[in-house]
Amino acid sequence: MIIKRPALALIIGASFAMSGAVIAEGVDLAADKCEHCHNANNDNEKVPNIAGFSALYFKDTLEHYKTEERPAGEKIETEGNEPTDMKMVAESLSEEEITALADYFATQESKAIPQEVDSELVKKGKKVYKKRCKNCHADGGSDPEDDAGILAGQHMSYLREQISLFRKNAEDKKDGRQQSKKMRKKIKKISDADAEALVHFFASQSQ
Ligand code: HEC
Ligand code: HEC
Structure with a gap:
């Protein structure tokens, strides 16, 4: 046990460091490719809030847009960006990028959007x-x-x-x-x- 512990600590340390790097990649990718639509203000009513989603659902969902198990909504144009939909977004990402984004968004705090309800x-x-x-x-x-x-x-x-x-x-x-x-x-x-x-x-x- 005494011998094993430092080895285990090393492994855990290494995997933390790795997920830290993956999340950092997610931060940059999100800023570049997602946050002009999925932003903290949630100002477009067609665009869902994706902060705090589980990484599993997140990855499956992007896969489903690619395969069209889930139909993407209409293309949306934002200032300075070409009109895009979620199928085009999903297809532009590699598996590694999807993992980085899933891990990043899972760490973000999700907040309810204030709305008037009946x-x-x-x-x-x-x-x-x-x-x-x-x-x-x-x-x-x-x-x-x-x-x-x-x-x-x-x-x-x-x-x-x-x-x-x-x-x-x-x-x-x-x-x-x-x-x-x-x-x-x-x-x-x-x-x-x-x-x-x-x-x-x-x-x-x-x-
Ligand atoms: C042009 C605007 C736009 C961009 C850019 C965009 N999205 Fe989306 N996203 C949407 C809209 C609109 C929906 C909901 C309608 C739909 O299904 O197409 C959505 C839905 C999603 C969903 C499903 C949400 C749910 O509740 O199931 C995920 C996950 C998602 N986007 C992730 C991303 C990621 C990751 C990026 C960046 C790599 C990104 N989106 C970039 C507009 C956008
Ligand atoms: C047997 C389990 C089950 C039941 C019952 C169920 N759901 Fe779901 N629901 C799911 C799963 C799993 C998903 C994710 C599907 C996917 O991967 O696209 C989901 C996704 C959804 C989504 C999309 C979430 C998003 O972020 O886009 C909505 C909306 C939804 N369900 C509404 C409902 C409503 C309304 C009911 C009741 C009438 C219901 N569900 C009952 C399992 C269930």
Whole structure:
């Protein structure tokens, strides 16, 4: 044991140093390629807040944009940048770069976006959430450990769009955004009114 300990400390030290370097690469890449859209002000209602996501969900998601299991939204143009969508962004990144970005964004603190919600709809949405979504999206959709994104405090128009893509997919498996069989079963059961209530509920949740 006495002999092994320093060796173990060395290994741990080396892996910390390595992940530090990977995160530093993520900081530069994010500033260069992501933060003109995904910024701390969250000023574009089509663009989700991606701070604090689990690295696993993050990596899977970028992979899904590449394979089109997840359809990218419309191209967005920001000042000084060409119009792009998430498929183009994902395709421009190497595996190493995706890992660096995933590790970096996982260290960032996620904050709910302040929005006006309808309290009646929040109440109604909470009921639907408890019955059909809570098992996989814990704590109002705020727990990154679910590896299912962060729904709490996202822009309402983003939530509306993604729920609608899952509902399309529940109707026709080739359409919309791919999901697991289990989630599809729950999504299939919600009505238009439930979907809107869920949007208000998730938007009202703190992270
Ligand atoms: C031109 C604007 C733009 C740029 C640049 C951009 N994104 Fe996005 N991103 C979006 C929009 C809009 C969405 C949501 C709509 C969609 O699915 O396309 C999104 C969605 C995402 C999601 C999924 C979020 C979720 O809740 O599931 C991740 C992860 C992501 N982006 C990561 C990145 C990374 C990493 C970069 C930089 C390498 C980046 N984005 C650059 C606009 C952008
Ligand atoms: C059986 C587990 C399960 C259930 C039940 C479930 N989800 Fe999900 N959900 C997931 C997983 C896993 C993902 C990530 C999918 C992916 O990798 O694209 C996800 C992703 C999402 C996203 C996208 C997150 C993002 O950041 O873009 C939304 C929105 C969502 N779910 C809404 C719901 C709603 C609303 C319900 C209830 C009606 C529900 N889910 C029920 C497992 C589930």
